[in-house]
Structure formats: structure tokens, C-alpha cells
Amino acid sequence: MPSNLRTPLYDWHAGHGARVVPFAGWDMPVQYAGIGPEHRAVRTAAGLFDISHMARVDFAGPDALKLLELVFTNSVAGMRDGQVRYGLVCRDDGGILDDILVYRWPYGFAAVVNASNREKILAWLDRHRAGLDVQVADRTFDTAMVAVQGPKAVELAAGLFADPVGHLKYYFATPTRYKDRPCVVSRTGYTGEDGLEVIVPNELAVPLWEDLLARGAVPCGLGARDTLRLEAAMPLYGHELSEEIDPIRAGLGWAVKLDKGPFIGREALRQPSDKPVRVGLVLDGKRAAREGTPIVSAEGTPLGTVTSGSFAPWLEQSIAMGYVPAAYAAPGTRLKVDARGTLLDAAVAPLPFYKRPKQARAPE
Amino acid sequence: MSATPPDRRYATSHEWAKQDGDVVTVGITPFAVEQLTEPTYLELPAVGRSFAAGDELGVIESVKSTSPVYAPVAGEVVERNEGLVDGPGRKADLGLVNDDPLGRGWMVRIKLAPGASLDHLLTADQYAAQIAGH
Numbered sequence: 001m002p003s004n005l006r007t008p009l010y011d012w013h014a015g016h017g018a019r020v021v022p023f024a025g026w027d028m029p030v031q032y033a034g035i036g037p038e039h040r041a042v043r044t045a046a047g048l049f050d051i052s053h054m055a056r057v058d059f060a061g062p063d064a065l066k067l068l069e070l071v072f073t074n075s076v077a078g079m080r081d082g083q084v085r086y087g088l089v090c091r092d093d094g095g096i097l098d099d100i101l102v103y104r105w106p107y108g109f110a111a112v113v114n115a116s117n118r119e120k121i122l123a124w125l126d127r128h129r130a131g132l133d134v135q136v137a138d139r140t141f142d143t144a145m146v147a148v149q150g151p152k153a154v155e156l157a158a159g160l161f162a163d164p165v166g167h168l169k170y171y172f173a174t175p176t177r178y179k180d181r182p183c184v185v186s187r188t189g190y191t192g193e194d195g196l197e198v199i200v201p202n203e204l205a206v207p208l209w210e211d212l213l214a215r216g217a218v219p220c221g222l223g224a225r226d227t228l229r230l231e232a233a234m235p236l237y238g239h240e241l242s243e244e245i246d247p248i249r250a251g252l253g254w255a256v257k258l259d260k261g262p263f264i265g266r267e268a269l270r271q272p273s274d275k276p277v278r279v280g281l282v283l284d285g286k287r288a289a290r291e292g293t294p295i296v297s298a299e300g301t302p303l304g305t306v307t308s309g310s311f312a313p314w315l316e317q318s319i320a321m322g323y324v325p326a327a328y329a330a331p332g333t334r335l336k337v338d339a340r341g342t343l344l345d346a347a348v349a350p351l352p353f354y355k356r357p358k359q360a361r362a363p364e
Numbered sequence: 365m366s367a368t369p370p371d372r373r374y375a376t377s378h379e380w381a382k383q384d385g386d387v388v389t390v391g392i393t394p395f396a397v398e399q400l401t402e403p404t405y406l407e408l409p410a411v412g413r414s415f416a417a418g419d420e421l422g423v424i425e426s427v428k429s430t431s432p433v434y435a436p437v438a439g440e441v442v443e444r445n446e447g448l449v450d451g452p453g454r455k456a457d458l459g460l461v462n463d464d465p466l467g468r469g470w471m472v473r474i475k476l477a478p479g480a481s482l483d484h485l486l487t488a489d490q491y492a493a494q495i496a497g498h
Contacts, residue, residue: 035427036402227427286405288425311404311427318405339430 007052008144008205024115026053031221038224039313046150047220055118056139059109063132073256079104084171087255090265094246114237144205149195156215192232231312233352239307251278276304276323283318284345289337298334367394373482374491381436391470395495400426403458406448414440438480443473
């Protein structure tokens with residue numbers, strides 16, 4: 001077995017009490033002080049995440065737009081410079097290969113891809129760029145990526161970069177400089193909070209991390225990242241999303257533009273489907289419904305399976321996501337989950353479970 | 365307090381058992397709590413239920429995991445730590461397990477079944493060696 005990959009922040013994590021676990025081929029911190037306190041720090045102030053394991057891919061050349069429009073379910077042509085857009089990469093049959101972010105620059109495009117799907121997506125891009133004049137470059141190993149998330153995150157980063165970033169709109173990005181080196185700052189995240197994600201050259205990962213810590217951000221691991229995204233009902237590849245699930249069933253139809261022109265998977269996604277759909281569940285008690293737990297109707301009929309479930313540290317409720325037939329997907333529907341022989345009562349809940357309070361944007 | 369005080373015995377599944385006459389107090393070890401991180405939910409059996417050694421006694425959950433708690437000895441539950449479970453007008457305080465698993469975070473008291481003993485359990489030294497090898 002080859003050893004796991006390590007981010008430029010690995011030594012920092014290991015030296016500061018992180019519990020490190022293997023994740024998608026990387027050694028990553030799962031927690032420092034604990035998932036609960038880290039989660040609450042992001043909801044109330046600001047947390048800091050090493051997300052360098054996410055794959056970063058650059059696209060250049062005259063046909064970059066054509067390639068992205070072919071493999072991405074959302075519209076790329078409709079993006080403005082500096083805009084970031086979420087969408088899916090699908091197979092011909094509509095099965096999801098990955099969920100990704102595409103960035104549009106005046107000089108080309110970039111994408112951020114799940115760590116677990118990096119090689120698969122690079123191979124997919126390579127296969128579909130035949131005959132196109134486009135260069136695809138994997139930048140994962142020469143850059144690092146850090147997320148600072150929470151109601152204080154943007155304010156806390158003020159003045160850190162050569163250009164102001166406080167004016168960035170949600171899902172917009174800007175190239176700027178950090179310590180006189182090029183970097184990218186985007187107003188994006190995976191926690192349900194306001195915040196920034198920053199891509200820097202490897203050698204600036206530790207200085208950026210320490211700068212943000214010194215300004216009050218709390219180091220957080222992938223454990224809190226998972227509970228935060230679950231409260232915000234953001235799907236996770238390998239859980240809510242897979243090659244056997246299409247974006248419509250997953251509740252991601254808003255990121256599929258059937259009228260944008262041809263793209264891989266479009267014909268399959270046009271067809272009506274009666275397959276199970278993604279729902280949220282709130283359990284009556286505090287016991288968690290873990291991934292793989294069967295979901296049954298109030299009468300005991302098997303309906304589907306939990307894809308993610310946990311006690312939610314901010315909501316202080318047991319919440320889960322899973323797939324059930326559409327007839328059982330209406331909010332308020334009473335269901336049960338079978339936790340190793342114990343039937344737990346639950347109700348279908350509207351998603352997201354958690355929505356951040358609207359706040360006035362502080363001037364930078 | 366030592367993480368493995370010698371006044372009690374230990375199960376390989378990280379429960380401790382402290383004998384006082386024919387009643388044995390049961391809890392989970394600091395090592396178990398550290399592995400679990402921050403308990404969020406505990407299910408304990410009703411008083412009066414009987415278990416064989418190694419039977420599932422209850423369930424403890426943290427944000428990340430669900431783990432069974434096993435009965436280290438055979439016998440009948442004669443008392444449980446009501447502070448650890450929700451009661452009328454009272455919320456479970458799992459901080460007791462988190463902060464003091466060897467003391468105030470005890471879970472149940474079991475009256476030993478006739479002929480039952482703690483002899484099959486690890487001594488403090490044996491258990492300390494087990495978790496050191498982890």
C-alpha cells in the first residue's frame with residue numbers, strides 16, 4: 001500500500017493535537033478540540049479548515065468553455081468573470097461522477113473537484129477533450145486550499161490580501177496576492193455560513209493558516225465540516241451522491257440546465273423518473289440514524305436508506321438525509337428508521353435543516 | 365486519578381467493573397471516552413433486567429459514532445445512573461461520562477448472578493497494556 005498523501009499543513013495538524021485519519025487517500029485532521037466546539041465556533045464566529053485535499057484543476061485554451069459545457073450540468077457560458085458555479089459531472093445515463101465548482105476567469109477556467117474523484121474526473125476530462133484545443137492542468141499538488149467560515153470569517157480576513165475581498169458577492173472569486181504571491185479568494189464554502197476559500201502556493205499554506213489563527217479563527221477538522229454541511233443539507237459525494245444517483249433525484253435540479261445546449265447526461269435527465277428522492281429526516285429522540293440505516297414507513301414497509309446522519313451539534317437534534325419514494329417525501333410525513341433493531345420515530349423535514357440568519361454586510 | 369485504577373477490573377471492550385460485596389458498579393473507561401469523543405446520547409437498560417457477561421447492556425453515541433456498551437459481568441441491573449438519561453423535567457447530563465467516567469459517570473449497578481465473578485476480566489495492569497498497544 002502506498003502511504004497516504006499529505007497536505008502542506010500536515011505537520012502543523014500533527015503538531016497541534018489533531019486526530020489524523022485517512023480520508024480519500026489523504027491523511028487529514030478529523031478534529032482538534034472536538035467536533036462539538038469546532039462546529040459551534042463556525043456557527044458563532046469563525047473556523048479554519050485545511051481543504052487542500054480537494055482537487056484543483058485549471059483549464060486553458062480556446063476550447064476550454066466547450067469542454068466544460070460538455071461535461072458540466074450547469075451553464076458555463078452564462079457565467080461572468082470571477083463567478084463560481086456549482087454543478088455536476090454526469091455519465092450518459094445521468095449517474096453523478098462528481099459534484100464540482102467551476103470558476104470563470106478572463107483568461108480561462110478552474111474547477112474544484114472532490115478528493116475521492118480526482119483521478120476519475122481527470123480521466124473523464126482527458127477522454128472528452130479529444131479533438132478540442134484545451135489544456136487541463138492538475139494543480140492539486142502545487143497549491144493548498146484553506147477555508148475560513150463563519151459569521152466573522154470575512155471581517156477577520158480583512159487586510160490580509162493585496163485587494164479587498166469583503167465586497168465579493170456569494171459565489172464570486174477574485175485573483176489577488178498574499179505575501180506578494182498570487183492567490184485566489186472566493187466567497188464560497190461547505191458549512192452553511194458566510195466565509196472564504198483561499199488557494200495559495202504550497203509554501204504559503206502555513207503562513208496563511210497562522211495569520212488566520214492569529215486573527216481568531218478556530219482550527220476545525222473534517223468531522224465538524226461533515227456535521228456543518230449536514231445541517232446545511234449540502235450533499236456529500238459517496239453518501240448522497242454516487243454514479244447510481246442522478247441530480248434530479250438528489251434535489252439538485254437547480255444545477256442542471258437542460259436548455260443550455262447538449263451536455264453529457266442531458267438526454268437521460270430529460271426523462272421522467274420514479275426513483276427515490278433525497279429527503280431530510282429529523283428524529284424525535286437524540287439517537288443518531290447512521291449511514292446505511294434502513295428507513296421504513298409508519299406501517300413498517302421498507303422505503304430506503306439513510307445516506308448521512310448524526311446528532312447535529314448546533315441544532316441539538318438527531319438529523320439525517322436519505323432516499324425514499326416521492327410519495328413519502330413530503331415534509332411532515334411520519335417515518336421510522338431501524339437502528340440495529342430499534343425503530344426510531346422520525347419526520348420528513350424541509351431542507352436545509354439550518355439556514356444562517358440574514359446579516360447586514362459589514363463594510364471592509 | 366489514574367486512567368486505570370487498580371480497585372476494579374476491565375473488559376477488553378473498555379468497560380470497567382468495581383465490586384462491592386455482590387454488587388458491581390459498571391462504567392466505561394477514559395480511553396473509551398477519548399475514542400468516542402463527547403457523548404451525545406446514552407441508552408441504559410431498565411432496572412430488573414438480567415444480562416450474561418458480554419451481552420449488550422446499552423448504547424453510547426457521540427457525534428461520529430454509535431457503540432454498544434457490554435455487560436462485563438452476569439447479573440441483574442439493580443440501579444442505574446439516572447443523571448445520564450432524560451427523566452421527567454430533567455435532561456441527561458452526559459458531561460458526567462465525559463468528565464468523570466471512572467466516578468460520577470458510572471452507568472449501572474449489577475447484582476452478580478449466583479456463581480458469577482469478575483475473574484474473567486482484565487486486571488488494571490493487563491488493561492493498561494492493552495490500551496498502550498492500541
